[in-house]
Amino acid sequence: MSEIDAYQMLHGRIVAGELSPGERLVEEELAEQLGESRGSIRTALLRLEHDGLVLRERNRGARVRRVTAEEAVEILEARAALESLAAGHAADRRTDEEAEELRAIVADMRRLHGEGELLAMSERNAVMHRRILEISRHTVARDICARLNSQVVRFQFRTVLAPGRSTRSLDEHTAIVEAIAARDRSAAEAAMRTHLSHVAQALLAIAA
Structure with missing residues (x-):
């Protein structure tokens, strides 16, 4: 296993919640676990x-960092600025194949919603956001959002379970994708800002 493999494995375990916020990360133990x-x-x-x-704290080692609800909202506000920019670029730059790919993801989300598979729907939601960033060809926005999103993914899985939130989320993603497919830059930007603003509101409601 390389250093990159160790990073990817630990990153995945933190994002998935297998390593909990505040949990100590002891180098010797992790080295033994990962070989x-x-x-x-x-x-x-x-x-x-x-x-x-x-x-990482001096003389105390490393821990999984706790992200407060307030900090998560600030991260979502930063993402809204960057991802709305990316959605606008995606509307300008998308190919027909990419537009159909995004529509297929929405259709998959709608199917999962109908089956009550809300966590699986949330996973497809994450895929859609990543693909929009990739389709935008805006590498700076893509890279920054990847780092920001990994810090709040645990909160976002919780928001989709809030009463009524999954239906609204589906409608919001449909609006984003249709604006991109129509090459309507301003509508795509506005739809993305609205969506992430509503995610932040849902997060605060859950944390209250």
């Missing part, structure tokens, strides 16, 4: 600290 050197684990933890997922 890697402590040096590789240390490098992976440094990258995770840069991503905002790990907190």
Whole structure:
């Protein structure tokens, strides 16, 4: 296993909630679990600290960083600025095949919603946001949003379970995709801003 593999495995476990906020990350224990050197684990933890997922404290080691609801809202506000920009670029730059791909994701989300598979729907939601960033060809927005999103993904899985939120989310994603498909830059930007604003409101309601 390489340092990159160690990073990806630890990143995945933190985002999935297998490593809980506040949990200590002991280099020796992680090295034994992953079959890697402590040096590789240390490098992976440094990258995770840069991503905002790990907190390293002098003489106390590393822990999974806790993200408060207030901080999560600020992250969503930053994402709204960047992802609305990306949605506008996606409307300008998308191919016909990419527009159909986004519509297929919405259709998949609608099917999962009808089946009551809300967490699976939320996973497809994450795929859609990632694809819009990729379709935008805006590499700076894509890379920054990837780091920001990993910090709040646990909150977003909770928001989709809020009463009525999944139906509204589906409608919001449909509006985003149809604006991109229509090459309507301003509508795509507005739809993305509205969507992420509503996610932030749902998050605050859950945390209250």
